[in-house]
Amino acid sequence: MDTIKRRYDISPYYEGWFQLGWSRDLARGQLKKVRQFGTTYTMFRGEDGIVGVIDDICPHLGAHFSEGGCVRGNAVRCPYHNWSFARDGRCVDIPYSTKIPVKARVVGHTVAERDDMIFMYRSANGGPPKTPLPRIENFDASEFCAPERYEFSIRIHGQDIMENSVDGPHFMAVHRHSLPEFVFREDQGSLRVSQQMSVARFGTTIDFRLEFHLVEPGFHYVHFPKLPGTTALVFSSIVPIDEEYTSHRMTFFVKKTSVPGWSQVVRRFLIWQMMKTYREDMRIWENKEYQSHPVLCDGDGSIIKLRRWFAGFLDPKEPALPGPTRLPISSGVG
Ligand code: FES
Ligand SMILES: [Fe+2]
Known part of the structure; x- marks a missing residue:
C-alpha cells in the first residue's frame, strides 16, 4: 500500500x-x-x-x-x-x-x-494551564458595541493562517494593498507587530494602522487605533479541528461613538474589508503545499520570525502517519 x-x-x-x-x-x-x-x-x-x-x-x-x-x-x-x-x-x-x-x-x-x-x-499531555487565560490589553468590552462573530472551517494548518498576516508581499499581490511596513517586537513569549498600510477604496486611499498582539495561537487580537471617528478590535482564535482542518473564530468589536449609527458603519466597512481579504486568501490556503524549508528573499523576514514563535506551542513531533485523517465537518460563516 x-x-x-x-x-x-x-x-x-x-x-x-x-x-x-x-x-x-x-x-x-x-x-x-x-x-x-x-x-x-x-x-x-x-x-x-x-x-x-x-x-x-x-x-x-x-x-x-x-x-x-x-x-x-x-x-x-x-x-x-x-x-x-x-x-x-x-x-x-x-x-x-x-x-x-x-x-x-x-x-x-x-x-x-x-x-x-x-x-x-x-496541552499535549493533559497537564494544567501553564498560564491563566490572557487578557486583551487596552480593552473594556463595556465601551464597545455588541460584537459580531464569524467562524470558519478551513483546510489549512493554523500556522499558515498566522503566517499570512505577517506576509507583507502577499498584501500587494493578493489583496492589492500597498506593501505594509512591519515593526516586530518580542515581548515575554508574545509577538507584537505594528503594521501600516494603505488601501485604495471608494475612489480614495484609506490609511490603516494595525497593532497585533499574538499572545498564543488560540489567543491573539489586533487593535485598529486610527479608524475614522472610532477604534476597533478584532479578536482571533485559531483552533485545530483535525490533521487537515482548522477553526478560525473572529469577534469584531467597534467602540461606541456619540454619533448615532457611526460605529455600525465602521463595523460594516471593517468586516467587509476583512472578509474580502479572507476570501481572497482562502483559495490559496486550502490548496497550497507547506514548504518546511521555503526559498525566501530579504523581503520575507517576518515569516521566519512567526514560525519560530509558533514552534514554541507545537506538540512534540509524532512519527509520520500513513495519510491524513479527518472528521466530517461543514464549512461556513456563523
Ligand atoms: S451510561 Fe454511558 S454508556 Fe452506559
Ligand atoms: Fe491575506
Missing part, C-alpha cells in the same frame, strides 16, 4: 488557551458537541451558569454524551444508561447502583469565560 505524505510535517496540534465558542450561544442547561484537536468534547452550561468541557466518550460502554445526552443540575447525563458526570469529569450518579466505580470518570478540562467568549486550555 502506498504511503500518502502528510500535507504538513509539523505537528497538527498545539498548546494553550483556545476559544471554543461564544457565551451567548450556550444557555443554562444546554449541551453541545465540540470537534477540535482530532476528537470531540461535550461543552455544557450547568444550571448554576458555569460552563464545563469534558471528553465526549462515556467510560461505561462508550456512548457519546453529545449524541442525545443532557444536562441535569450541573452534570452531563449519558444517553445510554443515564450515568452522570460533573465538570471535573467524575461520575456523580448511577441511577441503578449505590456504588460508583473509582474508574468512572472522564477528563474534565480547564475552562474560562470572558468578554462573551468561552475558552478551554489544551
